Amino acid sequence: MTNILLITFIISLIYIAVANRLYTYIVILSFQGFVLFGVAFIELTEISLINLIFILFETIVFKAIVIPAFLNYVIKKNNITREAEPFVSNFISVVVVTAIIIASFLLSNSIHDEQLKSIFFVVALSALFTGLYVIVTRRKIITHVMGFLVIENGVFVLSLAVGNEMPMIVNTGIMLDIFVSVLVLGIFINRIGDVLKEHDAEQLQQLKD
Amino acid sequence: MIGAYFILAFVLSLSLFLIRDRRASYLFVWSFIILQWVFTIYVYHHKNETSLDYFTMDALGTIFLVVLSIVCVPAFYHSYVLFNKERNIPRERGIYYAAMIILIASLSAAYLSNHIGVTWIFVELTTLSASALIYHRRNTRTLEATWKYIFVCSISITLVFIGILFLSIAIQQEGLKDLSYKALIANAPILNVFWLKLAFLFIFTGFTAKAGVVPMYTAGIDAKDKAPSPAGALLASVLMNVGFLGIFRFYEVISNTSILRWANNILTMAGLLSIFVAAVYILRVKNLKRMLAYSGVEHMGIVIIGLSSGGIGYYAAILHLILHSFAKPALFFQVNQVYRIYKSKSIYDIGNYFAYNTTGALVLLVAFFIVTAMPPSGLFISEFLIFRSVFEAGHLWLLIPILLLLTLIIWSQGKNFLKILFLKPVGFKEENLEKISPVESISQFILLALVIYLGLNPPPEMVSLINESVRNLPH
Numbered sequence: 022m023t024n025i026l027l028i029t030f031i032i033s034l035i036y037i038a039v040a041n042r043l044y045t046y047i048v049i050l051s052f053q054g055f056v057l058f059g060v061a062f063i064e065l066t067e068i069s070l071i072n073l074i075f076i077l078f079e080t081i082v083f084k085a086i087v088i089p090a091f092l093n094y095v096i097k098k099n100n101i102t103r104e105a106e107p108f109v110s111n112f113i114s115v116v117v118v119t120a121i122i123i124a125s126f127l128l129s130n131s132i133h134d135e136q137l138k139s140i141f142f143v144v145a146l147s148a149l150f151t152g153l154y155v156i157v158t159r160r161k162i163i164t165h166v167m168g169f170l171v172i173e174n175g176v177f178v179l180s181l182a183v184g185n186e187m188p189m190i191v192n193t194g195i196m197l198d199i200f201v202s203v204l205v206l207g208i209f210i211n212r213i214g215d216v217l218k219e220h221d222a223e224q225l226q227q228l229k230d
Numbered sequence: 231m232i233g234a235y236f237i238l239a240f241v242l243s244l245s246l247f248l249i250r251d252r253r254a255s256y257l258f259v260w261s262f263i264i265l266q267w268v269f270t271i272y273v274y275h276h277k278n279e280t281s282l283d284y285f286t287m288d289a290l291g292t293i294f295l296v297v298l299s300i301v302c303v304p305a306f307y308h309s310y311v312l313f314n315k316e317r318n319i320p321r322e323r324g325i326y327y328a329a330m331i332i333l334i335a336s337l338s339a340a341y342l343s344n345h346i347g348v349t350w351i352f353v354e355l356t357t358l359s360a361s362a363l364i365y366h367r368r369n370t371r372t373l374e375a376t377w378k379y380i381f382v383c384s385i386s387i388t389l390v391f392i393g394i395l396f397l398s399i400a401i402q403q404e405g406l407k408d409l410s411y412k413a414l415i416a417n418a419p420i421l422n423v424f425w426l427k428l429a430f431l432f433i434f435t436g437f438t439a440k441a442g443v444v445p446m447y448t449a450g451i452d453a454k455d456k457a458p459s460p461a462g463a464l465l466a467s468v469l470m471n472v473g474f475l476g477i478f479r480f481y482e483v484i485s486n487t488s489i490l491r492w493a494n495n496i497l498t499m500a501g502l503l504s505i506f507v508a509a510v511y512i513l514r515v516k517n518l519k520r521m522l523a524y525s526g527v528e529h530m531g532i533v534i535i536g537l538s539s540g541g542i543g544y545y546a547a548i549l550h551l552i553l554h555s556f557a558k559p560a561l562f563f564q565v566n567q568v569y570r571i572y573k574s575k576s577i578y579d580i581g582n583y584f585a586y587n588t589t590g591a592l593v594l595l596v597a598f599f600i601v602t603a604m605p606p607s608g609l610f611i612s613e614f615l616i617f618r619s620v621f622e623a624g625h626l627w628l629l630i631p632i633l634l635l636l637t638l639i640i641w642s643q644g645k646n647f648l649k650i651l652f653l654k655p656v657g658f659k660e661e662n663l664e665k666i667s668p669v670e671s672i673s674q675f676i677l678l679a680l681v682i683y684l685g686l687n688p689p690p691e692m693v694s695l696i697n698e699s700v701r702n703l704p705h
Contacts, residue, residue, distance in 0.1 A: 132424055149392070162377075169384065176392055183398045187407060190398055193347055197354070197391055201384045204358060225374045228452045 026059045027144045030178070031122060034151045037171065038114040042103050043096055046167050047089045053174050054085025064181050068188045076184075079195045080177075088170065088202060095163065106160040114158065121150045141182035148175025162225070166205060173198050232281045232342070235269045239335035247328040250320035255327060259306055262331050269338070270299040284410075286344035290699035293548065293692070294341045294475060297555045298468045300680075302334050304673035308460040308563045311670055315570060322366065326458075329362035333464065340472050345410045346397070349476060350390055353440060356469060357383040363461035364453050375456035382449035386439035390476070393432030400425035414483045415702060423489055430493055433480050434500070441473025442523075442530045444503040454523040455575075459566035462519065463559035466526050471551055474533065481537065482702045490704070497538035498628060504531030509635040513642045518568065518575045521646060522561050525601060528639055529554045529609075535632065536616035543619030544700035549688070550612035553681045557600045557609065560674040564593045567666050568650070572658065577646050581655030589668035591651055593675065598647040600681050602640045608685015 033049050033056070040046055058080040065073055095101075107114065125146040129139040148171055155168035180194040242262045246255055273287045273295055280286045309330070313323055333356055340352035357380065365376040398409065400421040406413070418426070439446035450470075454462045484493055508528035515521045529550065536547035565575070567590045572580045584591040603609035620629045684692065 145392075165381065169381070169388075172385070172388055176388055176395070179392065179395050183395060183402060186402050187398055189347070190395065193351070194391060194395075196351070197388065200354065200358075201387070204361075205380060205384060225377065227371055228374055228378075228455065 023060055023063050023138075024140060026056050026063075027140050027178070030056050030060075030144055030174075031147055034122070034147055034171070035115060035118055037151065037155060038118040039111045041105055041111070043101065043105055043161075043163065044093075044103065046105065046164065047092050050092070050167065050170055050174075051085050051089040053171075054080055054083075054089075057084060057174060057177055060178070061181055061184075065184050065191075068184065072188045072192065076191060076195065079198065083199060083202075084174070084177075092163070092167070101161065101163060105164055108158050108160065114154070117154060118147075118151050121154065122147045125150075138182060141178055145175045145179035145182075148172065148178065151175075169205065170202070173201070231269070231272050231276075232285050232339075235265065236335060236339065238265055239331055243328040243331040243335075246331065247324050250324050252320070252323075255320075255324060256310070259310075259327055259331075262334075263303060263306060266299050266302060266334065266338075270295055273342070280344065284345045284348045285339070285342045286412075287342060288344070288699065289695045290475065290478070290548070291341040293552065293695050293699065294468070294471050295338055297471065297552055298334065298337055298341070301464065301468055301555060301559050301677075304559065304563060304677065305330070305460045305464055307673060308463075308566065308670075309458070312458055312460060312566065315664075322368075325362060326366055326461075329359045330461065330464070333359035333363065333469075337468055337472055341475060344412065346394055346414070346479070347409055349479065350387070350394060353390075353437075353472060353476060354387050356440070356472060357387065360453065360457075360461075360465060360469065363465075364457045366458050366461070367456075372456045375452040379449045379453040382446060383439050386436040386446050388436075389432045390436030393429045393434075393436060396425050396432065397429040400429065411479050411483065415486065418483050418486045421487070423487070426484060426487060427489055427492065430480060430484055430489070431496070434477055434496065437473045437476035438500070439473065440469060441477060441534075442470050442504075442527050443473075443534055444500050444507055444527075444531075447504065447507070447527050447530075451520060451523045451527075454526070454562075455517060455519045459519075459562050459569075463562035466523060466558045466562060467555035470526060470530060471555060474530070474551060477534075478537070485703050494538040494540075497534050498625070501531045501534035501538065502628065502632065504528065504534065505632055505635045505639075509638045512639050516577050518577060518580065518646070518650070519562070519565055521577075521643070522558065522565065522601075525639070525643065526554075526558060528636075529558075532613060532616055532632075535628070536612075536619060539616070539619040539623040539625065540704070541619045541622050542615050543623075544703050545696055546612045546615030546619060548696050548699060549685075550609065550616065552692075553608045553612060553685055556677045556680045556684075557597065557607075560593065560677040561597045561601060563674050564590055564597065564671070567670065568594075570664050570666065572655070577649060579655055579658065580650050581653045581658070583651050586660075586663055587666050589671045590666060593671050593678070594647060595651060596678050597674070598643065600678050602643055604640075606682050606686060608681045608683070611685040 030053060033053055037046065037049050040049065058077060061076050061080055065076060125143045129142045152168045152172035152175065155171060156165050159165065176194060180191045184191040239262065242258050246258045249255065273292055276287055278286065278288060336352045336355035336359065340349050340356065343349045343352060361376050361380050364379055365372050401407065401409065403422055404417065404420055406417060435445060439449060442450045450465065454465050457465055484490060504527050508524045508531065511524045512521055515524060533547045533550050536543035536550065567587060568580060568583065569575055571586050574580065583594065600607040600609065603613045617629060
């Protein structure tokens, strides 16, 4: 069951590569939140109840509902155009993301490690590099934030791989999630929306040498 | 004591944020300075004790804490000057001082933590407080700098976290759980090499955002440029130390394993590239503050090279960091005076500084010699020792490009500094110039004198502390 969920997660990464509208990104992020909820629920059977409730709260409430709703609100409030406006064509994006996933598979197959479930490793690495790819190739500031959220989802998957033994690690990761998301989204998107009319990262090029 | 320090610092910061009365806020700032010094003296006299489980007052942490406490006093003084000369809105002042106190307290905590996760948490806190300082002037350019800083630092801190996850995978395979540095150093030889390598790559890349080394140095440049000068001084010195500390603590862990050579190669590459990047940008940069920020990248590159060369390089790297943390703030404090006279940071608009502010010009002249590591600067001693360690490690191919790049850096810095001091600026009107009191330059002279004194005549306490902090590394 975990494998099915994680493979769905990987497919959603490919979907992000071709998505054109910002709402599609939000839906995918929310969907990934639900998938992570499922994985955490199945995997983390050995940790204490309070920890489990905390983790489930993080995935289902924070990742799947609050952040997407907030992104939605930001887009509406600042009248951001609904297109993602990538620099490269969608076809190339699909090829690149597929290449990332294949490379992660090959890398994880090269480790002969019985304890680690290598699929977690594959998913985490793919999400990390897909997130970085989204950040690099999209024009809008808000898509940069979305790319960062994809990276965080990948980190969460990786922390689940060690979560049963070290619940503290998972909790710290969740702290990172909440802290950074609130900082980046809450304070900043609002400010940038008030100050800059267009939400292009190209506006942020005044500081140079 | 550490717990009391954190609680008091937090309370002071909160009261600064809530109570906007001018006198009250300076009372709070004074009490924080006293608190910081009491805490530093306490730490100095309780060497190697552990407190609250996660904080150990070890040698390296103590050194950096003392440096921080010395630098923070002039930083607060120049912030006071800043608020006297610029707009002084109670709300902005409250946030500024509150953020500065949180920054200093979280730096102290990160220096002393003995657990990789705790270091990580407090480094994250420094990002938050530093971004409040960068955004202080509240215009589009500071907004841009803050946004870039937060974004790049968030990605880097995530990379560090991924590194910690890889490390914990390696730890778990051996049936262990402890992530404190002590346990890591003890258990490092039996850990899986593959995971250790991955962990090192991610942790190193992540901490370079704070340390100001290639690859993630970019955000720090904009931040130091756009933050008010006293805050920029902290970002360019003590905050870079915390990035180095993160790298150093993990370097200690892997220094007892078989991947040390591989890690040294990566550090060497990063250090050389940092010096290269710094040289390229210093050659063409026109903004005085950005030039100083790139000079920080250069010095950190030299420090990383010293670390990777081993031998006397370990000692010299830490000495270099200490001296650099005194030299760079002096320059940043001085740039604020330059800005107040010329209303510009561009080297084109600045010139003939001796005519307008003699004391300040003297500071710039001395600081130029200090920061380019010419004798009698203490940085000359540490750089010399680092080059000796590179030579002794047999890396002549590395030494030659570094020396060539340093020559370029010294040449272009000299060109810029001497223009500022002696050449007349074009189109500058000498009306309504602000008269700057020489008193404002005293702290810079003291800091620069410290650099010379500590380099030429290092006190035995400092030498023994440095030697103790590198004792875990192979000799």
